[in-house]
Amino acid sequence: MSTDGDETTARQDESVPGHDEGPEPDGEGVDPGMPDLGYTWTTGDLDDDWETRARQKLETVDFDTELGVELSRDAMALAQGELSRETFNEKHHADVHEEFGVDERPTREVGAVTYESSADAQRASTSESDEPLPGVPTSSGRTFPSRRGLLKSMGAAGAASVTAGLAGCMDGLADTGPERGEAGDVQFGMAIDTDRCIACMLCAEACKRENDTDAGTHWMHVFRYEEDEYGEVEEGYMPRPCQHCSEPSCTYVCPTQARFKRNDDGLVLTDYDTCIGCKYCEVACPYGVNSLSKDEPTDISPGFTGSETDRHGNTVGGTPPEGIMGKCTFCVHRQDDSAQRGTTACEEECPVDAIHFGDMNDPDSKPRQYLRENRQEARFKLLDEIGNEPNIVYLGDEPSKDADPIDGPYTYEDLGMERPAEDGADEVVADGTDDSNAGGEGS
Amino acid sequence: MSPDIDGERVLRPLHNTTKGHFALLVVFGLAALWLLVAWVYQLRGGMMTVTNLGDWGTAGGVPWGLYIGAFVWWIGIAHGGIAISAAVTVFKIERFRPIARIAEVLTVFALGMAAANIVFSLGRPDRIFNTIVQWPLTVYHSPLAWDIAVITLYLVLSLTYITLSLRDEIYALRPRLPWWLGPIYSVILLGYRPAESEKVEQITWWLAVAILALVPLLSGGVVPWLFGLIAAQPGWFGAAAGPSMLVESLTSAMAFVIIVVAAFRYAYGWEDMIEEAILVDLSKVLALLVLATIWFVIHDVLTGLYLAPAHIDVITETMLTLPFFWLAIGGLLVSFTYLAATVLRPDWFSIPVLVVVSGVVAISILNKKVMFIVEGLMHPSVPPLTNLYPAGEYFPNWVEWSLVLGSIVLVGLGFVIVSKIIPMIELEDAGELVDEPRSSRTDGDSSPDVAADGGVLSGGKLNGSAADTERQPVNSAISDPVDTTGRGVAESDTVGLDSDSATTEEDR
Ligand code: SF4
Numbered sequence A: 001m002s003t004d005g006d007e008t009t010a011r012q013d014e015s016v017p018g019h020d021e022g023p024e025p026d027g028e029g030v031d032p033g034m035p036d037l038g039y040t041w042t043t044g045d046l047d048d049d050w051e052t053r054a055r056q057k058l059e060t061v062d063f064d065t066e067l068g069v070e071l072s073r074d075a076m077a078l079a080q081g082e083l084s085r086e087t088f089n090e091k092h093h094a095d096v097h098e099e100f101g102v103d104e105r106p107t108r109e110v111g112a113v114t115y116e117s118s119a120d121a122q123r124a125s126t127s128e129s130d131e132p133l134p135g136v137p138t139s140s141g142r143t144f145p146s147r148r149g150l151l152k153s154m155g156a157a158g159a160a161s162v163t164a165g166l167a168g169c170m171d172g173l174a175d176t177g178p179e180r181g182e183a184g185d186v187q188f189g190m191a192i193d194t195d196r197c198i199a200c201m202l203c204a205e206a207c208k209r210e211n212d213t214d215a216g217t218h219w220m221h222v223f224r225y226e227e228d229e230y231g232e233v234e235e236g237y238m239p240r241p242c243q244h245c246s247e248p249s250c251t252y253v254c255p256t257q258a259r260f261k262r263n264d265d266g267l268v269l270t271d272y273d274t275c276i277g278c279k280y281c282e283v284a285c286p287y288g289v290n291s292l293s294k295d296e297p298t299d300i301s302p303g304f305t306g307s308e309t310d311r312h313g314n315t316v317g318g319t320p321p322e323g324i325m326g327k328c329t330f331c332v333h334r335q336d337d338s339a340q341r342g343t344t345a346c347e348e349e350c351p352v353d354a355i356h357f358g359d360m361n362d363p364d365s366k367p368r369q370y371l372r373e374n375r376q377e378a379r380f381k382l383l384d385e386i387g388n389e390p391n392i393v394y395l396g397d398e399p400s401k402d403a404d405p406i407d408g409p410y411t412y413e414d415l416g417m418e419r420p421a422e423d424g425a426d427e428v429v430a431d432g433t434d435d436s437n438a439g440g441e442g443s
Numbered sequence B: 001m002s003p004d005i006d007g008e009r010v011l012r013p014l015h016n017t018t019k020g021h022f023a024l025l026v027v028f029g030l031a032a033l034w035l036l037v038a039w040v041y042q043l044r045g046g047m048m049t050v051t052n053l054g055d056w057g058t059a060g061g062v063p064w065g066l067y068i069g070a071f072v073w074w075i076g077i078a079h080g081g082i083a084i085s086a087a088v089t090v091f092k093i094e095r096f097r098p099i100a101r102i103a104e105v106l107t108v109f110a111l112g113m114a115a116a117n118i119v120f121s122l123g124r125p126d127r128i129f130n131t132i133v134q135w136p137l138t139v140y141h142s143p144l145a146w147d148i149a150v151i152t153l154y155l156v157l158s159l160t161y162i163t164l165s166l167r168d169e170i171y172a173l174r175p176r177l178p179w180w181l182g183p184i185y186s187v188i189l190l191g192y193r194p195a196e197s198e199k200v201e202q203i204t205w206w207l208a209v210a211i212l213a214l215v216p217l218l219s220g221g222v223v224p225w226l227f228g229l230i231a232a233q234p235g236w237f238g239a240a241a242g243p244s245m246l247v248e249s250l251t252s253a254m255a256f257v258i259i260v261v262a263a264f265r266y267a268y269g270w271e272d273m274i275e276e277a278i279l280v281d282l283s284k285v286l287a288l289l290v291l292a293t294i295w296f297v298i299h300d301v302l303t304g305l306y307l308a309p310a311h312i313d314v315i316t317e318t319m320l321t322l323p324f325f326w327l328a329i330g331g332l333l334v335s336f337t338y339l340a341a342t343v344l345r346p347d348w349f350s351i352p353v354l355v356v357v358s359g360v361v362a363i364s365i366l367n368k369k370v371m372f373i374v375e376g377l378m379h380p381s382v383p384p385l386t387n388l389y390p391a392g393e394y395f396p397n398w399v400e401w402s403l404v405l406g407s408i409v410l411v412g413l414g415f416v417i418v419s420k421i422i423p424m425i426e427l428e429d430a431g432e433l434v435d436e437p438r439s440s441r442t443d444g445d446s447s448p449d450v451a452a453d454g455g456v457l458s459g460g461k462l463n464g465s466a467a468d469t470e471r472q473p474v475n476s477a478i479s480d481p482v483d484t485t486g487r488g489v490a491e492s493d494t495v496g497l498d499s500d501s502a503t504t505e506e507d508r
């Protein structure tokens, strides 16, 4: 019987704003056992065929077939958000009780009604109030504990076994993960149109100028690659800043709380005053966006002119001092400056308007608008299956696992920047230097 | 069954320091100085500038390398020592008691070196205190915080364990110990009352149990979690990572214990007290552990190649093309062959060969650990990023080698020093050494009774006649700790040889 509740409510959140923001992906995320109707179907779409199949199945069991069909129909309605959990339980309570002799699902009569799933509670408590990006297949609908929750409880268990007493005293602290700032419902992010991108590298250059980053360090990087599409070679370009993840693996592993998520607006930042340069965040980030500072800015940059401290007084802006971890900050100095709030250097510089920066929770923000206007385009989040819940949404086709890195049409040298791969490994790169960007011998 | 421990000869190194010993002190001291120079150089130049470490991603580097590999290696070695000693206490394996103290001390040093390698790997070691300040908050999510907790706990437990097991002995021997180390002994004996012995025995027993329980938690749990919880690096992920790491740890630990025990045995002519049978037993255990390690490698390679997801496949395939991989495997196989052969043909057993083989095993494990760290980072993340980013390149440079080899030297230095402070073999009947009437307590090396005694004890062993005159049970109050004239040349040579062979092994 499909009364297995919690998974279903999670999808509710996604489908509601989904109606105004373009087509849903073609049912890829749907359980193969379900009718493949995409995300937007209603129970009205369940046809006779479906009912016949349901009937056949149900006739093999001893219980009432009619009730079964009704229950499944309503369960699917529940899954689609047409029906609330409460109504669903209430509606069939009497019948279920009569048929099975017991109905332990919470209803108002039975009392103890909390219709919020654990996933909802989790999200609400971490202020990522709803899935802002319908249409992007995402793993956030999972109901097993999020990594955040899991790590917290594991840590607590570890602490308990190691120093039972101490852990007891600190129980109250268990909710403070690596987050700072007051709770807010803004989550900055970007919509980046890979089909528009021409790989001119101006975003990378703008970032370097704005943030005074090290020689060879690229907070913004543009992947350039070719794909073999049935014999036809196609080029693709994909700009890559830090994804400012909602479940940032880099913050969990940090042993000093230096890497944190700023709750006010969802930026993931590094406190340059407390980071010890252990590089754990770097190895834990699946996107490869971190680099330990050498404090050797190039002359292409006029020096960092923004504020190094953010609105809470943490030192997080510009390039970090030597030996400290750095990465794209979403130009935090701009976000904390009323005149520039909501802009980034890379976005401003892009000549073809491929980058759209803004609050992913606000339906009227630049990225949300752009996503809505281009609802027919394919979209993806990078490495979404890893579960970091990135806040960069790409439009266009995701590079495949066979994408072959290439060096054009513009190179970092064209803009007076060092080729990234030469850096840091210059003493050891003997053979791979010339086609450093075409590395990846694994392909 | 435990052989008679001759307390006099165990105490001798505390009073007599040979030229060889000083030579070793100087060599190790200079090497340690070199480590310091290299480290200062790294601190001033900046980690990413003077080492071959680099950022992965666009820079095609490897952010964790030799240092982290050596950290995991030292953690592993730390287990062997204390586990052997704790097993002696818990399971009352008396025949291993003569090597228990050496093994315990090894644990403490190894833990220290594990911590040192972490510090080497930090961009800003001056701020390491932050990890402790933030610990109450980070313990909820940071595997490194768990690591710090368990390592600290391990260090505290093993130090407590050693101290407790020393107190009775030090108390009883106090009149025979070098007076100028008085303050150190006072610290060890803080609040000592002779009546505590029985209680302490109980406490050490429970401590030993706790330590044995911690071994799998640390090397089979927290350390592999340090890597395995990171989904970003596919090479670090695997359900068997815990057990395989534990086995590797125990293997390198056993190898190290054998090397250190053999070194002491030769250096001080303790062949009769640390019987060959002990080393034979240790070599059998080592053989089993090496076999288990090889088995895990096969497991790893097979699951990594046979229909594995593409990115795991790439890592495994690349690993198979690396000479380092075959070096490690070759080392393990050759060692196993020898060790297994000695089980079948006991007359092939030779301690020098065993020491060399143990060295090969220890280095092979270090090699494997470093490969484990580096391989995943060379082909990091999952497709499409794995192929969009350049593949990483890494070979440690002289700064990294200096620091890691330096940490091995520091352990040697530690042993050279500590063997002058505490008796390196447990003396259960320490009281007798003080109370027995000592006719030889008078001045003069050539007292006939000494000569006779020494001759019998050293039984024509290595330092035969030299050892006879060396024995000088002078009243501690007036003993001259630096009286080295003409003593123990043979002794120093063997120490030098052993440690040399160990370090040259590392060089490869
Ligand atoms: S992309 Fe990496 S560095 Fe950025 S927030 Fe996500 S995990 Fe952290």
Ligand code: SF4
Residues within 6 Å of the ligand: A253, A254, A255, A256, A257, A258, A259, A270, A274, A275, A276, A277, A278, A279, A280, A281, A282, A324, A325
């Ligand atoms: S490098 Fe700094 S920010 Fe990153 S995990 Fe270590 S301490 Fe935290």
Ligand code: SF4
Residues within 6 Å of the ligand: A206, A207, A208, A210, A211, A219, A220, A241, A242, A327, A328, A329, A330, A331, A344, A345, A346, A347
């Ligand atoms: S948002 Fe700012 S820091 Fe991030 S890539 Fe763009 S310019 Fe660089």
